[in-house]
Amino acid sequence: MSDPRGACAMLGAVETRSVSPVFVGRAGELTALTEALSRATAGEPQALLVAGEAGVGKTRLVEEFRDAACDAGAVVALGGCVELGADGLPFAPFSAALRALRRRLPEELTAAADGHEGELARLLPELGEPGGPDAGDEDATARLFELTVRLLERLAADRTLVLVLEDLHWADTSTRHLLTYLLRTLRRGRLVVVATYRADDIHRRHPLRPLLAELDRMRTIRRIELSRFTRTEVHRQLTGILAAEPAPGLVDDIFDRSDGNAFFVEELVASHSCGAGPHSLSDSLRDLLLVRVEALPEDAQRVARIVAEGGSTVEHGLLAAVAGLAEDDLIEALRAAVGANLLLAVPDGDGYRFRHSLVREAVSDDLLPGERSRLNRRYAEALEADPGLVRPEERATRLATYWYHAHDPAKALPAVLEASVATRKRHAYAEQLRLLERAMELWDEAPAEVRAGLRPLDYAESYPPCGCDPETTPLRQLDLLAEAAVAARLCGDRERALKIGRTALRLLDGEDEHDPLRAAWFWTEQARLQSNLGRGDGWTEISRAQELVKGLPPSAVHAVVLAGAAGWGMLRNPGPDALAAAERAVEYARLVKAEATELNARLTLGTIMVAAGDRESGLAEMHAVRERTTALGQFHEAARAHINLTSALESLGRSAEAVELADAGLELARTRGLVESAGWIRGNKAESLHSLGRWDEARTEAELLLSSITSTKPRGSAHLRLAQIAVARGETATALRHLDEASAVYGTRDPVPQYTLPLTGTAVAAAAAEGRLADVRARLAEAAEAGFPPGTHRYGWPLVLAAVTAEADSRGLPAAEEGRAEALAVLRRCVRALAAPAPVWTAHATQVTEELARAEGRETSARWAEVVEAWTPLDRPHPLALARHRLADVLLAEGGRREEATVLLRQAHATAVALGARPLREDAELLAARARIPLADAPAAGVPEPDPEADVFGLTPREQDVLGLVAAGRTNRQIAEELFISPKTASVHVSNILAKLGVSGRGEAAAMAHRLRLLDTPR
Template sequence: MLAPVETRSVSPVFVGRADELDTLNDALSRAAAGEPQALLIGGEAGVGKTRLVEEFATAACRRGAVVALGGCVEIGADGLPFAPFSTALRALRRALPDELAAAAAGQEEELARLLPEMGEAGTGRHDEEGMARLFELTARLLERVAADRTVVVALEDLHWADASTRHLLSYLLRTLRTGRLVVLATYRSDDIHRRHPLRPLLAELDRLRTVRRLELARLTREEVGRQIAGILAYEPDPAQVDDIFERSDGNAFFVEELAVAAHEGCCAGLTDSLRDLLLVRVETLPESAQKVTRIVAEGGSTVEYRLLAAVARLTEDDLIEALRAAVGANILLATPTDDGYRFRHSLVREAVGDDLLPGERSRLNRRYAEALEADPTLVPADERVMRLASYWYHAHDAAKALPAVLDASVAARSRHAYSEQLRLLERAMELWETVPEDVRARLRPVDYTEVYPPRGCGPATTPLRYLDLMAEAAVAGRLCGERERALKITKRALHLLEDENDPLRAAWFWVQRSRLVQALARGDGWKELATAQDLVRGLPPSEVHAEVLAMVAGWSMLHEPGPEAMTAAERAVEYARMVGARTIELNARLTLGGLRVDAGAIEAGLAEMYEVKGRAAELGMNTEMGHRAHVNLPSALEGVGRSKEAVGILEEGVLLTRRAGLPDSEAWVWGNLAESLHSLGRWDEAVTAAANAQRIEQSAKPRTGGSMRLALLALDRGDLPEAARRLSAARASFGTHDPMPQYMLPMSQIALGIAAAEGRPADARTELLKALDTGFPPGTQRYGWPLLLAAATAEAEALGLPAAEPDRPEIIGRIRKAAKTLATRVPLWQAYDQWLRAELLRAEGRFAPEEWAAAVEAVEPLERPYDLARVRFRSAEALLASGSGEDERDRATELLRLAHAVADHLGARPLADAVALLAQRARLTLTATPGPAPDDPARALGLTSRERDVLRLVSAGRTNRQIAEELFISPKTASVHVSNILSKLGVSGRGEAAAVAHRLGLFPAEVLQAPSAG
């Protein structure tokens, strides 16, 4: 009778969980319809999470879904990164080999960091975007695999997850957009104490509307009775059910253990101790089987058969008999791949492990380590170094553990698992002083370090130093987001360097501190960079020296562009070339190009930036420089008014950064694209681009740019509450620790515009004066002109308000004075200059039609429809206010119609309302006169309405200057129109054009009469 019970300690009847299973099946149905689903299943140990997942997986398979299971393992705490994702992807590869290969095509090198079977992992540079790139590629891989079939990815035991797994899961659940995909994860809720690393992730995921969270409750008495009946295959005695229910408190696993123990007659001897309950059946096994369970308990969540055989040191027959007994008692299970064994429940493994004596535990770990060193093929290749490091560390053999831990840190870095790399490096630093000097002397930097050295700080043949470990740990901490820990490490390193004459190492650590201080919003990072610059001053060229200069130039470009920044960039390029630091060279050249644009050497600067973009493309788009070029170059183009050119590069950049899996770079590109689309009058597209920048951002600065663009669009459309909300979000994201002009000036412009629109002129002036007191650094004219224009417009709108009158002359004077400091080297800035002059005259109560006509002429060629509509409106207003004649009224009517059409198309409600109000007051109609008939020859020839007007005057014998005066355009613009007309008519001169117009009867004879003299 005992045999059936031994194999059925797990009830064949699935008890309870009907509601939870319905929720999971509903998620499966939604996923099958193309809506990705994410679920978290929590519950105490033994409550039935795994059983629920198994039942759901079985049902999902029956419905045609592909199920990929992956489990976190406790060795993750020792640095085995991405374990559940690797296992799940491996399962997908077995189930869908062709589909997975097609989905991963072109990105195998990166994805091999998660699934080594895809090939050799790439050896590219490790930077801030390395992990983000891997995460993005993984998310898109799963979306592509699940494009045509339903896929379930189940990750168990999230409470054991390594930090990299937690980060990847968070990214995945936040960014899944398409695909027939269900992602679910289980965790022990009773293990999640206040400081457990999973706790903040759960809180973060709770805020996502796309994630559902299930908490499994304990079983009721009725459910316990049904579970016992399933285990025993007969109805149990009610008193027995009461007893087991009371002792198990409804925990499904404890019910199983108590039911089997009671049936085997062990119940009388059991205490209430959980440990005793879990160990009671282990202790009834033969001694050899107990020995094997102890070995398996210390080997990890799963132990391969060949490794177990090497450690157990039993004959094969004895080992198999011992395993048969443990499996028969339902204590151990064979793994799904049939190459190893694991405990049926982790609680039993923990109890067996806790029962080991301290010396016994270290001895078993040593045997595991020795067996693995003797035959590395005993475990999967991607786990080998991590497990060896764990075994030697827990064997308390520091001399063996240190190199093993360092090897594991290198493996973690190669997988972009920087959290695990940091933990392993900290373990190496902990072991350092306990390791004999001769062992440390055999360790070489080139074997264990990537970021530094070698960086010009000494030959690679020198022994590894404690400072080298600190350098690697500082960078790992920065890359994985553990910036506080990294900052502490740099502080300790610099303290150690106080007693050494090693300026290059010290400068390198100061550069890291600068980056960390900025990332932690502790300051702008200049003090740290200046210290590094002082340390390398006068030293021979080196990679560290070049990087310091490149960092100084980059910082200065964003904060204080000028001659010193230019000099630093030029020297950085020179030094980087001398030492062969190609990435630093391109980085510095891109900065140099931007600085040249800011300094006025616009074509030379843009040419430099275009060349860097081309070189980066030659090196491959996965380089950091390639992505930066697609951000900085179009930003420079937009700054000088070449928005359409910028859009082409940015659209290319969106595709390239997305393909490379770089969300932060993609967010920057989207933010810049929103700005250029806004300029070109493609506002709906700009809103989408800005929203994309915020949706995929990973850091505060792209989020700030997206919020600013959305705020300005809302302001232009008259949605003041939305504009204020977006501005507040921008300021909250960016803060005040690092007042860069490219953020602070546009935010001041938006705040000023909101205040003016809400009738708060004093607040608008306050924003202006704060900006003027700070000043406009060289190269910030792209931000300075719009701010001054917004201030002048606010003053003009406040004309006549008693509260705004006293300080008006002073404010206008300060605006004029500030404008004189801004460059006017390109047509865009010249147009702003002319526009500002006209606006300031309006603020003084003077209507100057000629100034506004000049502003219209300056803005017309710029392809900025909203700006053109605004100046046309003001030009019409000036014409009507000047009391001119009928010709001026006709011109004003035309200008208002054009402005209103643009405002209406863009949804610029304040401008549209202002135009309509002015037209109403002037008794002008905004409805255009009926246009040419559909069969009108002018339309058939492709002539626009303006070209039709110009052709009428050409046919009447007007010169370009006379045409310009009559149509209120510039002679240059009139000349362009005449050239276009000649081209469309296919004629070579004005006389032929007039003849064509006469032959086709385009104009009545009376309109061709020459004007009377005078």
């Protein structure tokens, strides 16, 4: 018997006559690709999408580019998506491309994958046994994506690498997600990514359409659209195919019939060569594509039909087993199909594929239903008899596909479940979900004895304990629903997970024998999903779960329910109930030896302890969890420990420690591919940097967070941080834009204080900057009504300080006097509700107290000195500078301590300049000018002393009169009557005043006039 691999090589050399040896047209498109190659070689990664209808010439363009890239010394890796219906092979194009790279660069790839072989083996099984995080790890998929991108970047560091992914219209969900991640996060390396897809297949509901819409918004990606050939280009193509000048009539006829589609031109020429003149062909495209198939010998036609039903590529051994032909007869049949340019030998493997997928689709569609079922059965039986006929990573999925299309539920159900396990191990949760849904479709059709032989431990990793022996208890539909619910959550389809959970709970309600543990598990999942989707806070569902487990013996489900209740309380009300739930969760988890749940609950417990005032013990518990989870390799929980610890340290005013720990957490997240966790840690780091006055660094971290993650809440925190920085720098319009973005993320159905309170505080500061005192009071009243749960002092104090400062700045404004007493009463109520468990919050409380005194006209320099003293030892430059400015103002008003005021004012101004805090800088400069204080130690030569009579903002005496009336709340008509000018002239004066003050409205102008004492007699 001849060597099948040698047969493939021999058949691959068969001469084909329907393809033009001349590359026709596409000069502009090829230039775009080669230019991208040049930019990548210079170190700028490139990404291009090549779109066009089926047969228009995408593959030929890519082949020409591949040759050009190879000539330029680049390494080209090709991977194609596989059409297997709903059971598409996860990551198929990436696996094929990495396999090609391993053949070309074996040592380099091994070095680049060093230390991460187990996880990368999920994409490239040749690296060894898959390992790494458990399949249920929330960050497992993101980690795999991160490691893949880093692998490609390392390979492309010293050489130009071209990654070609063909037929994206067939891409499975996991492939689409990985491609999106690659294109969004690729920052360095000499890499070109080229992806092709059929534009005519992308209908309105095609799953690729959302991806294309997202990629269109990314400026770094270029899309190349291939149009059909013109008549001149068809003429050139025919000349190349025929190796002679075609007759004008033939050119016209083929151009008209092909409409410029390059592949149809080839098929029309080939059909004409088979003896069928163009005019005798049917107008049906399917008939056109089948002409050459029907011209083949019978055995060759049969082989073509078998290959068409086997998938995108069929291995030689598998084809031989299914065809049942003698080896020589099979080779002759293949020779005929390859010679007719229908089949191609796969260049880097032992198999065959159709030269164009359109022909394969036509041949497959031409099969009779019974014939298709029979072929799929023969494929399945051959694969069961010899599993080595296909690659190990493809075996389960292809067997499931074959048995499903063979319409044999007894065989299909176990095969589909095996495939779901295989996809779960590769973190391809979207494909796992579809397979589980197919299993549920087959469930009632499969014989009872088949279902009785299935076990939950084999097929349902998310199987919740129910008091029975999983080794002897048959798999139930509820087990599949539990597994499907988790798969849907992990692949990001939370809506589907919610629906699956509801279905399961309805089934449980309808059962004769109630299963409280299983129901409690589903209710806990529902609580998580409700919160994530913004449908509510999830407390109703958690309460149901707690009722179901009450009084039952300790179990893993019981521990999970209690941990969920404690986590709910940690975020929303970290009081005694949450503390008790966390302690019970730890106790139950220890009893049932569920260490992962125990560590999760201990971290929650430590966080609640810090919020409740037991600071050192809580921090110690959290640090212990961080160390233990790191030692156990539970990196998702270790990253969560970094998240909670950095937040807890910030709540205690230990911002420098928080930044240091955040850097360690980001390194952990980077090396372990924990993209989601990295987003939370980066958000916490930005918060601490902002507190430390490192605003430029904080802004950089927030912007990096926005560009690197899609999860909503971390993005919301980034927008919130940018809004806070913008307010402090006087960029109110920018602040409001970021506040709108953050508000859209956090919503209103689940008002978690750690989101709503800082959002409200920043909105209060923005409203105060614009002189919208009514909005300040309304926001404060809402916050006071909602209350300040334990641990939320870190958000409450800045909110209250912003509100009371607005009241103090507006003292004397007639429009502000109405409602002032009530507003001050609300402020005092808030102060009584807020704890001050660390020096930084004591400083806030001291400043709030003195701002209250200023709002009532009873501030003193002695008390402002106490505020400055409280802030001085803390690493908080902005609030210290504000306090110094305020003390300088009071000292100058009281008189007699001018030198001390000068030092304070210069310090405040220097800090404002360093921070870019424009409002504080302008306030300091105006006070200095009015007090005739030079802000430098010595005025520069030739610089005149400030004129005490001059207005810093350049207001004319008439404009100062108008500003006084604006501050008094007069309308333009009232101003005109009082100053004996026309309303139009009054309007012009008001517009000039707003422009000179740099404010957007009358309220902001009035607030600034009172705050800066623009209406006072100059000192």
